[in-house]
Amino acid sequence: VTELLLSAASPFSLPAVVQSHGWVQLAPFVADKDGCGFRYLAHLDSDRVVELHAREAPNGVQVTVDTTLTGVERVEVADKVRWMVGLEQDLSAFYTVARSDPKLSHVEGQARGRMLRSATVFEDVVKTILTTNTTWSGTKRMVEALATFYGAPLPADETRHAFPTPQRLAEADEPALRTESKLGYRAPYVLQLAREVTAGAVNLEELKTLDLSTPELRKRLLAIKGVGPYAVASLLMLLGHYDFVPVDSWAFKLVSHEWHNGAPIGKAEVEQAFADWGEWKALAYWFRAWSYQESSGQ
DNA sequence: GGTAGACCTGGACGC
DNA sequence: GCGTCCAGGTCTACC
Numbered sequence: 001v002t003e004l005l006l007s008a009a010s011p012f013s014l015p016a017v018v019q020s021h022g023w024v025q026l027a028p029f030v031a032d033k034d035g036c037g038f039r040y041l042a043h044l045d046s047d048r049v050v051e052l053h054a055r056e057a058p059n060g061v062q063v064t065v066d067t068t069l070t071g072v073e074r075v076e077v078a079d080k081v082r083w084m085v086g087l088e089q090d091l092s093a094f095y096t097v098a099r100s101d102p103k104l105s106h107v108e109g110q111a112r113g114r115m116l117r118s119a120t121v122f123e124d125v126v127k128t129i130l131t132t133n134t135t136w137s138g139t140k141r142m143v144e145a146l147a148t149f150y151g152a153p154l155p156a157d158e159t160r161h162a163f164p165t166p167q168r169l170a171e172a173d174e175p176a177l178r179t180e181s182k183l184g185y186r187a188p189y190v191l192q193l194a195r196e197v198t199a200g201a202v203n204l205e206e207l208k209t210l211d212l213s214t215p216e217l218r219k220r221l222l223a224i225k226g227v228g229p230y231a232v233a234s235l236l237m238l239l240g241h242y243d244f245v246p247v248d249s250w251a252f253k254l255v256s257h258e259w260h261n262g263a264p265i266g267k268a269e270v271e272q273a274f275a276d277w278g279e280w281k282a283l284a285y286w287f288r289a290w291s292y293q294e295s296s297g298q
Numbered sequence: 299g300g301t302a303g304a305c306c307t308g309g310a311c312g313c
Numbered sequence: 314g315c316g317t318c319c320a321g322g323t324c325t326a327c328c
Contacts, residue, residue: 133322138307184306189323228323249321 002069004078008060008087011095013111015056017085021286023116025140026127027147028163041154042080042119043162044073049152051160054081061085066156083208086114089240094280103289112287115238121204122197123163126190128234129226130183138182145181146190169194189226207239214241233282242282245274251285257292 015036018024024031028041037055044050050073051066063081082088095108107113118124130142143163150168151161169190177187196202202224207217214236221232233246245251247270255270256262270285277284 129323131322133305133320134307135309135321137309138321141308178306182307185304185323186306226323230322 001067002065002074002077004063004065004074004081005057006061006063006078006082006087009090011108011111012060012087012114013056014054014061014085016111017114017116020112020115022136022139023118023127026143027140028151028161029116038116040084040119041151041160041162042077043152043165044076046070046073046076047152048073049154049162050077051154051156052077052081054085061087080119084117084119086117086240089114091283094242094283097277097280098284101284104284104287106289107283107287113283115286117238118163120163121207121239122166122193124238125193125204125221125224125227125235126163126169128231128238129186129189129193129224131234132186132226132228132231142181142183142186145183149176149181164194166194166197170198186226189224192225214243217241218244237282237286242280242284243278245270245281245285247271254290254292258290 018031018038019035023029024038030039032038032055037053039051039053041049041051048067050069053064053066055062055064061081063077065077069077091113094113098104098107118127126146127139127143130146131139134142146169147161147163150164150172152165152168154160154162172191172194174187174191177183177191178185181187183190193202197204207220212220217239218232218236218241221227221235227235229244230246230248233244236242236244237246247267251270252265255273256265259273260269274281274285
């Protein structure tokens with residue numbers, strides 16, 4: 001067993017990150033019962049699969065790993081968890097503008113704004129592709145299937161699997177991805193991405209550190225087949241760029257009920273509603289205290 | 299530069 | 314049960 005303590009600058013809340021969006025419900029995440037922390041199966045560069053458990057600590061995040069790690073592995077796990085919970089992010093400028101909007105003034109006190117990320121950009125891109133043109137239950141099913149069929153098993157419990165590396169996924173065959181994993185027409189998109197990453201033609205992980213401008217980052221992500229306007233806005237948000245609102249059918253519902261009496265609206269109305277938020281549009285959209293509430297939740 | 303139709307699955311609905 | 318219809322974004326082809 002290995003323990004790590006990662007320190008966070010205030011304000012930070014691990015529960016706020018865990019509950020930021022649905023990611024914690026997707027394999028290989030498992031949410032703690034109290035919703036305050038999570039477990040995750042990580043496929044390390046050493047090719048070992050380990051289970052890590054992240055919990056809130058007084059001044060940051062306490063990480064427990066189910067096995068003894070080498071020094072190199074400790075560093076990798078620490079880096080991964082720091083990325084996953086967004087410890088490097090500074091949202092103080094967002095909090096400053098959010099104070100003046102009653103529907104967003106709660107974010108600072110609750111340390112809302114960080115979005116839970118997977119360990120790799122590749123995993124988040126694939127998962128995002130699997131959120132498009134389907135239901136949330138469909139997304140969960142597809143991600144679960146990918147992990148089960150193509151992810152490396154956890155030695156301590158071989159029924160559980162990490163998310164597949166690009167290399168493992170690149171070896172899949174398309175008919176199996178389509179039918180067994182139920183990816184349907186998305187199968188070739190995922191396969192092509194896995195193969196391009198494996199071949200070195202696409203480097204997604206460098207996007208964590210390259211510090212590209214939003215337009216440049218957006219252009220790169222849009223070049224991925226299966227990633228369109230909605231998916232790219234979601235991915236930009238995960239990567240810490242909030243200039244675009246991820247407009248899906250749910251966004252229409254929220255904005256329509258908030259400002260248009262439930263009447264049908266288009267993308268322009270959603271964008272108009274957040275036009276004044278500048279570089280914080282996506283956060284203002286995502287963390288707003290909407291009046292419309294879902295009744296048939298997941 | 300904008301858009302109709304195809305894509306795939308599962309869930310809702312009518313029989 | 315079984316068939317039909319629909320929701321959910323993106324791609325391609327064609328203006």
